[in-house]
Amino acid sequence: MRRLTLLSAACAIVLTVTALVPAGAARADDMVTIVIKDHKFEPAEVKIPANKRVTLLVDNQDATSEEFESNEMKVEKIVGGRKQIKVMVGPLKPGRYPFFGEFHEATAQGAVIAE
Amino acid sequence: MLASLIIVFREVLEAGLIVGIVLAATQGVVGRARWIALGIVSGIVGSCIVAAFADAISALFADTGQELFNAGVLLIAVVMLAWHNAWMAQHGRELARDMKAVGHAVRSGEKSLAALAIVIGVAVLREGSEVVLFLTGILASEEGGIATVAAGGLGGMALGALVSVLLYAGLVQIPTRHLFSTTTWLLTLLAAGMAATAVNFLAQAGILMAGGTILWDSSGILRDNSLIGQALHVLVGYTDRPTEAQMIAYVAVVAAILLLTRWAARGSSRVASPVR
Numbered sequence: 184m185r186r187l188t189l190l191s192a193a194c195a196i197v198l199t200v201t202a203l204v205p206a207g208a209a210r211a212d213d214m215v216t217i218v219i220k221d222h223k224f225e226p227a228e229v230k231i232p233a234n235k236r237v238t239l240l241v242d243n244q245d246a247t248s249e250e251f252e253s254n255e256m257k258v259e260k261i262v263g264g265r266k267q268i269k270v271m272v273g274p275l276k277p278g279r280y281p282f283f284g285e286f287h288e289a290t291a292q293g294a295v296i297a298e
Numbered sequence: 299m300l301a302s303l304i305i306v307f308r309e310v311l312e313a314g315l316i317v318g319i320v321l322a323a324t325q326g327v328v329g330r331a332r333w334i335a336l337g338i339v340s341g342i343v344g345s346c347i348v349a350a351f352a353d354a355i356s357a358l359f360a361d362t363g364q365e366l367f368n369a370g371v372l373l374i375a376v377v378m379l380a381w382h383n384a385w386m387a388q389h390g391r392e393l394a395r396d397m398k399a400v401g402h403a404v405r406s407g408e409k410s411l412a413a414l415a416i417v418i419g420v421a422v423l424r425e426g427s428e429v430v431l432f433l434t435g436i437l438a439s440e441e442g443g444i445a446t447v448a449a450g451g452l453g454g455m456a457l458g459a460l461v462s463v464l465l466y467a468g469l470v471q472i473p474t475r476h477l478f479s480t481t482t483w484l485l486t487l488l489a490a491g492m493a494a495t496a497v498n499f500l501a502q503a504g505i506l507m508a509g510g511t512i513l514w515d516s517s518g519i520l521r522d523n524s525l526i527g528q529a530l531h532v533l534v535g536y537t538d539r540p541t542e543a544q545m546i547a548y549v550a551v552v553a554a555i556l557l558l559t560r561w562a563a564r565g566s567s568r569v570a571s572p573v574r
Contacts (some may be wrong), residue, residue, distance in 0.1 A: 220458065236507065247435035248352070250428060254522045257498055257539065261561055265352040269361050271504040274511070276457060286432045 214269075217293065218272035219249055222284065226230040226233065233277040233297040242267045249291065253282035256295065273297070302436060302446050306454025308528065310427045313341070314422040314458035316530045318465030319488065320414045322391045323386075323481035325470060330411055337415035341422025348423060349430035352353045365503035368424060378413040379489035380555045383482055387559040425556035429454070482559070484533065490551040491535020494544040501543060507541030 213232060218225040218241060233239045241251045243262040252259045256272045272280075275297040284291025305425055317334065324330040348355065348367075356364045389410075437443040472480050500506035517538035520527045528537035535548055 192412055192532070194362070217313050236504070236510070238504070248431040251397075254517070254538065257541070260502065261352060261356065261428065262433070263356065263431075266353055268356060270502050272502075276512075284437060288305075289301070 193224070200254075208220075216240045219243040219245055219251075219284065219291065221245065222290045223283070224291060228296060229293070230296045230298060231273070231275070234274045236271055236273050237275075238296070239270050240267060241270070241271060249284065250285035251270055251282065251286045253280060255280040256282065258282070259260035264274040272275060302433070303453040303457075305432060306429050307457045309425040309432075310454050310458030311461060311525075311528060313338075313418070313425050315465055315529060316421045316462035318416055318460040318469070319481060319484050319533075320418055321383075321462065321466040321468035322477065323485060324411060325409045325474075326410060329408060333408070333411040333415040334339040334418060337418030338422055338537070340420040341417075342426055343432050344419065345426025348407060348427035350449070352427065352431060362503035362505065365499040365505070369496040369499040369503075371420045371424060372492045372499070375417045376489045376493050376496070376551060378416045378420075379485050379492075380551075380558055382410050382417075383485055383489075383555055384558045384562040385413070386478065386482060387563040389453065412428065449480065486552060486555045487534045487547055488532070489555060490548045491533075493547040493551040494535050495538070497543045497547040501541065506543060509546065510543045511542050512539045513542060513545055515539050519561030525571045541574065 211236060215229050215231055215268075216230060222245060230241075234265055236265065239251075241260075241262050243264060243266055246264045246278065248264055249262045250259065251262050251268065252271075256275065258270045259270060260268050260270050262268045272295070275277065275295070277295075278297050280295040280297065282293050282295065317338065321330075322333060324334070335428075352364075354363075355367055359366055373568070419463060429451070432436060436446050436450070469481065470477065497506060501510055515538060520536070522528065522531060522536075522538045525537065529532045537544065540548075
């Protein structure tokens with residue numbers, strides 16, 4: 184019985200630590216829009232303020248799904264055909280952060296410039 | 299056609315590696331093939347369902363449905379892996395003893411197999427739904443898309459299966475007495491890496507606002523999206539730019555599982571000692 188309690192305690196620790204959720208945290212006001220059209224990003228380069236949480240709005244105007252991804256910004260999200268998604272990035276140090284569309288990597292390339 | 303095969307393979311790689319580890323971890327347990335197959339098949343079926351409702355899932359919880367779904371299934375897998383390791387620490391010895399005399403241990407062993415089948419199912423589900431969306435996109439937009447989809451889908455899956463078999467074959471070269479401790483470590487690090495990925499999804503959704511600072515950048519040495527980087531990401535949770543929150547989650551899960559297994563093993567030796 185004691186073992187079961189400890190087991191659930193351990194699970195609880197795992198869950199709380201991984202979900203350190205500051206409830207009602209304010210969302211960043213900064214939002215920039217990136218459009219996907221013909222499997223290309225428009226604009227291919229966007230500027231955002233550095234050292235700040237910024238929301239990227241990705242607007243997919245193609246009929247097919249895309250996966251908006253960036254290793255540099257640690258982002259990975261599916262954008263359905265003719266759908267929009269929002270992802271939160273940063274705070275980013277000043278610099279260039281490439282992103283790409285994984286389903287059409289040959290053409291779907293872009294970058295965020297944090298400054 | 300080759301491009302689609304590579305994309306599918308990259309998605310399938312993670313699930314393939316996990317299946318390989320689970321195969322090695324359940325070496326000698328009766329009924330494992332059935333459970334592992336069940337995990338893979340339900341993962342594939344689930345992928346199609348998730349893909350079909352992808353837009354609806356994405357729109358949930360103020361457009362953070364996708365992140366919460368990913369974080370949620372990853373955390374389920376973390377709990378299942380923790381539970382499995384604790385179970386193995388407790389029953390590993392009697393399991394080895396009873397392996398010849400097929401008895402009650404096999405039945406209780408199925409509980410632990412069910413946990414691992416869920417881990418596999420979750421891994422297949424996460425990557426599989428992306429594969430389905432990618433392939434249906436090709437089917438809708440390209441002339442002769444069916445050939446590309448067939449080559450990409452079947453070829454990618456075959457390569458994923460090959461990865462499972464190779465990793466399994468490699469792991470079972472380890473002498474039996476070290477095999478379980480090796481796979482226990484692998485499953486522990488797998489769980490820690492999954493927790494770190496889950497944390498990242500919560501940050502991306504804007505739910506987790508703290509701990510977003512990147513601790514280091516080792517992308518110059520090994521990039522996340524290289525094949526080795528990706529394999530290490532699955533196996534030990536490697537990431538080239540870990541955030542503070544990811545590091546905390548990773549260390550916390552390793553520590554929690556170590557404490558849990560140590561404590562479960564102590565309980566087992568106390569019970570087992572009068573028998574000896």
